[in-house]
Structures are given as C-alpha cells and as structure tokens.
Amino acid sequence: MEIYIKGIGNISPQNTFNNEYFLEEIAEYQDDYLKCIEPVYKKYIKPMLLRRMSRIIKMGIYAAKVSLDDANIDIPDAIISGTGLGCIEDTEKFLSSMIINNERLLNPTPFIQSTHNTISAQIALMLKCHNYNYTYVHRGISFESALLDSMMLLRENSANNVLVGGVDEITHNSFLITKRLGHWKNLSINNLELLNNKTRGSIAGEGAAFFVLSNIDSKQNYAKIKSVSTFYKPENYKTVKDNITEFLKNAEIKINNIDLIILGLNGDTKYDDIYYQLMNNYFKNKNFAYYKHLCGEYHTSSSFVLWLGAKILKSQFIPDIVKLNKQQDKPIKNILIYNHYKNINHSLILMTGC
Amino acid sequence: MSDKVYITGIGIISSIGENTDVVLNSLNLTATGIGFTNYLNTIHRNELPVAEVKVSNNELLEIAGLADKQAYTRTALLGMIAAKEAVINSGIKDISEMQTGLVSATSVGGMDKSEHFFSKFIKDNKAGKLNDMITHDCGDSTEKIADHLGIKDYITTISTACSSSANSIMLGARLIKNGILDRVLAGGTDSLTLFTINGFNTLMILDKNGCKPFDKNRNGLTLGEGAGFLVLESERAVNSANKEILCELKGYGNACDAYHQTASSPEGYGAYLAMKKAIDMSRLSIEKIDYINAHGTGTLNNDLSEGKAIEKLFGSKIPKLSSTKGFTGHTLGAAGGIEAVLSVLSIKYQIIFPNLNFSQRMKELNFNPVINLIENAKVNNVLSNSFGFGGNNTTLIFSKV
Numbered sequence: 001m002e003i004y005i006k007g008i009g010n011i012s013p014q015n016t017f018n019n020e021y022f023l024e025e026i027a028e029y030q031d032d033y034l035k036c037i038e039p040v041y042k043k044y045i046k047p048m049l050l051r052r053m054s055r056i057i058k059m060g061i062y063a064a065k066v067s068l069d070d071a072n073i074d075i076p077d078a079i080i081s082g083t084g085l086g087c088i089e090d091t092e093k094f095l096s097s098m099i100i101n102n103e104r105l106l107n108p109t110p111f112i113q114s115t116h117n118t119i120s121a122q123i124a125l126m127l128k129c130h131n132y133n134y135t136y137v138h139r140g141i142s143f144e145s146a147l148l149d150s151m152m153l154l155r156e157n158s159a160n161n162v163l164v165g166g167v168d169e170i171t172h173n174s175f176l177i178t179k180r181l182g183h184w185k186n187l188s189i190n191n192l193e194l195l196n197n198k199t200r201g202s203i204a205g206e207g208a209a210f211f212v213l214s215n216i217d218s219k220q221n222y223a224k225i226k227s228v229s230t231f232y233k234p235e236n237y238k239t240v241k242d243n244i245t246e247f248l249k250n251a252e253i254k255i256n257n258i259d260l261i262i263l264g265l266n267g268d269t270k271y272d273d274i275y276y277q278l279m280n281n282y283f284k285n286k287n288f289a290y291y292k293h294l295c296g297e298y299h300t301s302s303s304f305v306l307w308l309g310a311k312i313l314k315s316q317f318i319p320d321i322v323k324l325n326k327q328q329d330k331p332i333k334n335i336l337i338y339n340h341y342k343n344i345n346h347s348l349i350l351m352t353g354c
Numbered sequence: 355m356s357d358k359v360y361i362t363g364i365g366i367i368s369s370i371g372e373n374t375d376v377v378l379n380s381l382n383l384t385a386t387g388i389g390f391t392n393y394l395n396t397i398h399r400n401e402l403p404v405a406e407v408k409v410s411n412n413e414l415l416e417i418a419g420l421a422d423k424q425a426y427t428r429t430a431l432l433g434m435i436a437a438k439e440a441v442i443n444s445g446i447k448d449i450s451e452m453q454t455g456l457v458s459a460t461s462v463g464g465m466d467k468s469e470h471f472f473s474k475f476i477k478d479n480k481a482g483k484l485n486d487m488i489t490h491d492c493g494d495s496t497e498k499i500a501d502h503l504g505i506k507d508y509i510t511t512i513s514t515a516c517s518s519s520a521n522s523i524m525l526g527a528r529l530i531k532n533g534i535l536d537r538v539l540a541g542g543t544d545s546l547t548l549f550t551i552n553g554f555n556t557l558m559i560l561d562k563n564g565c566k567p568f569d570k571n572r573n574g575l576t577l578g579e580g581a582g583f584l585v586l587e588s589e590r591a592v593n594s595a596n597k598e599i600l601c602e603l604k605g606y607g608n609a610c611d612a613y614h615q616t617a618s619s620p621e622g623y624g625a626y627l628a629m630k631k632a633i634d635m636s637r638l639s640i641e642k643i644d645y646i647n648a649h650g651t652g653t654l655n656n657d658l659s660e661g662k663a664i665e666k667l668f669g670s671k672i673p674k675l676s677s678t679k680g681f682t683g684h685t686l687g688a689a690g691g692i693e694a695v696l697s698v699l700s701i702k703y704q705i706i707f708p709n710l711n712f713s714q715r716m717k718e719l720n721f722n723p724v725i726n727l728i729e730n731a732k733v734n735n736v737l738s739n740s741f742g743f744g745g746n747n748t749t750l751i752f753s754k755v
Contacts, residue, residue: 079610085491086513092472098552099473103397111553112616112743115461116492116513121744124610130627133610133746134521137463138511139493145510149525152532176479177487232497232506344497
C-alpha cells in the first residue's frame with residue numbers, strides 16, 4: 001500500500017503558512033532564537049477562543065486546518081501529534097503562579113492547557129472529531145513516532161486520511177534554561193550562517209507543521225512516504241551507517257537511487273560530525289540539503305523537513321537556500337531525510353515523488 | 355505479522371505495594387493505599403489525601419539497585435522498578451535475544467524535579483540546579499527505563515493525560531500486529547507532584563475524604579502515583595520460547611469525546627465509542643465480559659458519564675464492575691498500566707476486586723459496583739477503561755487463554 005501526503009500546513013520562522021509560496025523570501029535573524037512568523041488566526045479560530053489559547057495551541061490548530069483545507073478533508077479518520085515539550089508556556093505560567101502564590105488562589109486555565117495532548121484534543125474539539133486521537137512526546141523522535149503510527153493506521157485500513165503533525169514552541173524561559181544547558185551558541189549569529197560558525201551549540205527554533213496522509217492516490221498529492229524508522233543511542237559511526245543500510249534495504253532502494261539527502265545539520269560542532277562523516281563516505285557524491293538554518297533546532301523539526309521534502313517533490317525545485325553542494329539539474333524522485341537529536345534519537349524518512 | 359498479542363509478564367508499583375505480590379495481598383485484604391503524604395512539601399499535606407507509594411526516593415533507588423541520586427526523577431524510578439519486574443516475570447533472561455521495544459507513557463514526566471528548579475529560577479534566572487531540568491521532558495523516564503533494561507530496538511513515549519498508558523499498551527499491540535516488533539514492554543509511570551495536586555485542586559475535583567467511585571455522594575478523585583507495565587509478545591515469540599501466557603489482549607479501542615478540554619460529555623459518547631470499538635474488535639458478545647475495571651475516578655462528571663456509556667452499551671446486562679481507584683488513587687498517566695496489571699491478576703487468580711468507599715447508588719444509574727472481594731469468580735474477559743482530559747478515551751479487553 002502506498003502512503004501519500006495529500007495536504008500540508010506549516011507555521012515556521014519562515015513564510016510558510018501560505019501553501020502558494022515556497023521559500024521565495026527568506027527570513028533572516030540575528031537573534032537568540034527563531035520565532036514563528038504567525039498568521040492572522042481568526043481565519044480559523046474564533047476570537048473568544050483565541051484569547052485563552054497559548055501560541056503553541058494556536059499554531060497547531062491553524063497549521064492543522066491549513067493542511068485539512070489543502071487536502072479537502074473536513075474530518076480526518078485520526079488526529080496524531082508529536083511534541084517534544086508540549087505546552088510549555090502554560091506549564092510555566094501555572095508553575096510560576098503556584099510558587100509565587102504559595103499554592104493558593106490559582107487560575108486553572110493554564111493547568112488545563114498544560115497537558116501534552118492539548119493540541120490533538122483542541123483540534124478534535126474544533127472539528128467535533130470523535131476518531132482515533134494520540135499524542136507522542138518522545139524528545140527528538142516525537143514527530144517520527146506520530147508518523148509511524150499514522151502509517152500503521154493507513155496500512156491496517158483503520159483510516160484513509162490521517163492528520164499528523166509536529167509542534168513545539170519556544171518561550172523566553174525555556175530558551176534561558178536550555179542556553180544554560182549548553183544547547184545554543186554563546187553569541188547570537190545570523191541564522192543563514194549556521195554552518196559557518198564552527199562552534200558548540202545550535203540556534204533554537206520552533207514550529208508547527210501538519211499533514212494529511214492518505215492511502216488513496218490522487219493527482220493533487222504531494223509525495224509518497226515510503227518508510228520511516230528511528231534508532232536509539234548508536235554506539236558509533238558504524239552503527240549509524242548499519243542502521244541506514246538496513247533502512248534502505250528494507251525499503252528496497254539503493255543508495256545510488258537517492259536523488260537528494262536532507263540532513264539535520266544544526267551547526268553544533270559536537271553533533272554535526274556524524275553528518276559530515278556520512279557525507280564524506282557512505283553518502284559520497286550525493287546531492288545534499290539542510291534546513292535548520294531556516295527553522296532552528298527543536299524536537300519536532302523533522303516535521304519542517306517533511307514539508308520541505310513534499311514541496312521539493314511536488315514542484316521539482318530545490319531552493320538554493322537549502323542546497324549544501326553544487327547539484328546537477330535532474331528530476332528528483334527519491335529523497336532521504338536523516339536527522340538526529342544529540343546523537344540520542346536518530347530518524348530516517350524516505351520520500352518519493354508521486 | 356501476528357494475529358494475536360499475548361501478555362507474558364506484569365510489573366507494578368503503587369501505593370498498595372512495591373511489587374505484584376504485595377499489591378495482590380493488599381487487594382485481598384482490601385487495604386487502601388490512600389492517606390496523607392510523607393514526602394511532598396505541599397501546603398495541602400494535611401488536608402488532601404493522596405495515594406502515595408510508601409517509600410522515599412532513596413529507598414526506590416535501593417529497590418532499583420542504583421546509586422546516582424541526582425540522575426533519576428521519582429517518575430523514572432517508579433517506572434524502572436515496575437518495568438523490570440515485568441521483564442523478570444516474563445522469564446526474559448537476555449532482552450537482546452529478540453527485537454524488543456519499549457512504549458512508555460507519562461503525564462507529568464520529570465515535573466517533581468522541575469518544580470524544585472523553578473522555585474529558584476523564578477527569583478533569579480541564573481539559579482536552580484540544571485540537573486533538575488534535564489529530566490523534565492516526558493522522554494526522560496522512558497530512556498532511563500530503556501537504558502536500565504538494555505532495550506534499544508524501538509522506544510517512544512505517549513502522553514494523552516489519564517489514558518496515556520492504556521494507549522501505550524494499545525500501540526505496543528499494534529507494533530506487534532504490524533510485524534514491526536515481536537516483543538514490546540508497554541505501560542506507564544507518574545509520580546505525585548505539587549503541579550498536579552494544585553492543578554486538580556484548582557479544578558475543585560479532589561475529594562477531601564478520599565475518592566468514592568460511583569457513590570451518590572462522591573465528591574472528586576484522589577491523586578495517586580505508581581507505574582504498571584506489561585510484556586506483550588507475538589505468537590511467534592511465545593511459541594519459540596514455549597512461554598507461559600498470562601492472557602491475551604483481545605481488543606482495544608481509542609476514541610475522542612471531543613466535548614470539552616477537561617469535562618466528559620454527560621452521555622459519555624467518547625467512552626461508549628472506545629468500549630464499542632474494543633468489543634467489536636474482540637468479537638466477544640457483551641455477555642462474555644465478566645468484569646469491568648472502570649475508570650471510575652470518583653468525580654461527579656466521570657462516573658456519571660462512564661456509567662451512562664456502560665448502560666448504553668450493556669443495557670440490562672451490566673457485568674460485575676468496580677473502580678480500583680479507592681485502592682491506588684488516580685495515578686494519571688500510569689493508571690492504564692496499573693489497571694491493566696490488575697485486570698491480568700483478575701484473570702490469573704479468578705478474583706474480582708471491590709470498589710471501596712461505596713455506600714449509595716447514584717440516582718442517575720441503575721447498577722451498583724461490586725463492594726466485596728469475589729474469590730473463585732469466573733473471569734474470562736475483563737474490560738478496562740481509561741479516560742483522560744482532552745476526551746482521550748481508551749478501552750482494553752484482556753482474555754483468558
């Protein structure tokens with residue numbers, strides 16, 4: 001059974017929420033972190049509801065609605081999201097007021113909206129969708145877990161159309177804490193210079209990207225997802241390579257037939273080494289692209305790259321801004337995406353054109 | 355591919371015991387785990403009862419055989435202990451002999467340590483021990499369990515509020531049925547935190563006298579903590595090792611109430627759908643369900659909504675039913691895992707657990723829960739409900755083999 005991407009919706013630090021555009025204008029930042037360019041939400045969310053919603057909920061619902069409209073689907077057969085940290089703005093709000101007010105006279109709203117399943121639940125509530133509803137929360141593979149589940153549902157024939165997305169938000173406090181933990185560069189750099197800096201740390205980002213996956217062929221589909229796989233704490237470079245080899249073998253494709261490899265390079269010298277080793281050896285002479293200079297590093301950034309892959313396959317165009325090397329002009333049929341989060345959670349996605 | 359999914363191991367830690375034997379003993383003695391906290395530094399400590407695991411973090415470290423005090427949240431420790439018990443109970447000697455996955459679940463993750471960090475951080479954003487923050491996210495406890503047991507092949511974490519670990523068991527079964535894995539350790543873990551006690555308290559759904567599920571005078575839930583895990587295996591795995599089977603996971607259903615972020619619909623539509631899907635999948639007629647381990651939190655809203663959904667599905671043939679939250683409290687993300695273990699015990703020992711603190715039937719319902727322990731009961735099929743905030747509802751059906 002083939003699995004198609006039928007609709008897309010992406011809110012990111014780039015101009016992506018309008019599906020008519022494809023990285024024509026690039027947003028440049030010289031900031032602590034990359035924040036999403038947000039749409040006017042009232043197109044999809046009632047003003048009364050908007051007032052109580054944190055950013056992550058608004059972004060999630062809006063991106064979900066864009067992808068459903070794009071796919072021309074009113075009610076999906078399943079709603080599945082992945083989020084590394086969930087609703088941290090509301091979590092911080094409740095935690096702070098609990099501490100400051102010494103556990104007295106607290107407002108329940110941020111507590112209610114702090115649970116990780118709020119986005120999937122709010123989408124269901126808005127659509128009055130009583131179908132399968134899940135939320136995955138596993139660090140750097142939260143979105144990939146959601147994707148695997150979606151593909152199983154379609155293959156089981158439990159669903160024909162699945163709404164699946166990856167969502168994470170950044171707050172000032174979460175940035176400060178993760179900066180102290182050494183996740184980000186010491187000095188803020190231009191995001192487009194991410195790979196030139198050669199220092200420790202990456203640039204923080206955020207985003208909400210949703211997709212409608214379907215097991216029904218249609219002219220409007222963007223691409224096929226052939227396979228998704230994750231692996232955990234590989235011992236060394238060889239284990240990484242072995243996992244990729246096995247992934248390609250199971251997907252019945254040869255490395256020579258991969259037209260573009262999109263890598264999760266994030267500018268952190270400690271973690272980018274794996275990508276460079278692969279580029280110089282196993283992936284030698286392939287066409288490479290990267291994306292984290294556009295959206296920043298966050299747990300569900302692979303939802304941004306799935307959007308990128310879908311756009312490339314449908315338009316048969318690779319924007320210069322994502323190219324890592326000189327590339328011949330030839331049809332793009334197969335895209336391999338490889339990303340890892342701190343060399344702990346690794347993921348592979350294979351996409352092909354329709 | 356495997357058509358069937360078997361349970362070959364169980365592990366549990368809760369306020370009524372640190373392992374399966376102690377838990378079973380407490381159930382037999384109808385000894386509740388609800389009381390006042392020994393370990394939480396909350397202003398509500400003498401006013402709101404909780405179902406706390408009766409050992410300190412240091413003692414949990416000792417039970418788990420670990421030394422590093424800094425590295426583990428209470429959520430992770432509870433999970434490691436229950437998950438390890440399930441693996442041992444399943445007779446697994448070398449976990450790497452077969453592709454094994456871990457699907458865990460939690461609602462608060464490492465919040466017990468984050469609270470500590472935040473109390474310093476909000477006064478000075480350069481203060482607070484960073485070690486207390488690296489364990490904040492939900493994936494942390496899962497990776498701690500995976501590393502403790504040497505599981506590498508597949509790991510993930512689910513968070514759907516109070517149905518989290520029922521959903522991890524359902525996903526585990528689907529990973530086996532889809533031929534992705536032959537063996538999955540599935541369940542969930544949650545510890546008591548100030549965050550959840552205050553959160554539920556602001557919603558005014560904590561009963562100051564301890565929960566009274568399905569009682570006319572029920573007035574809220576009692577928060578608990580703990581962890582529950584099952585070892586799920588494919589037919590091939592069970593046959594190749596000639597393993598003892600505890601029972602089969604015959605049905606599961608997931609649906610969304612889509613009514614309100616925290617409240618359930620009065621008629622329990624989502625609950626009805628989840629139960630209906632699970633029963634349809636199990637191909638059992640409703641008369642074959644011998645026992646319902648209800649979600650039964652003791653809130654006005656849940657018990658009415660769940661009760662109505664059960665009446666709609668079962669009509670006048672309502673099976674024996676109880677909520678075991680009067681023993682364990684409501685353990686949030688761990689509840690589905692803990693109650694799955696109790697469902698397996700019900701089948702294994704042919705017993706039905708009482709619904710504690712029940713005295714008067716709700717005027718809206720026409721059934722009573724079981725109030726005394728039933729021994730030598732005929733229990734072939736157990737239906738277990740887990741419902742959560744966001745309308746995330748899941749039902750599992752366990753069957754004797």
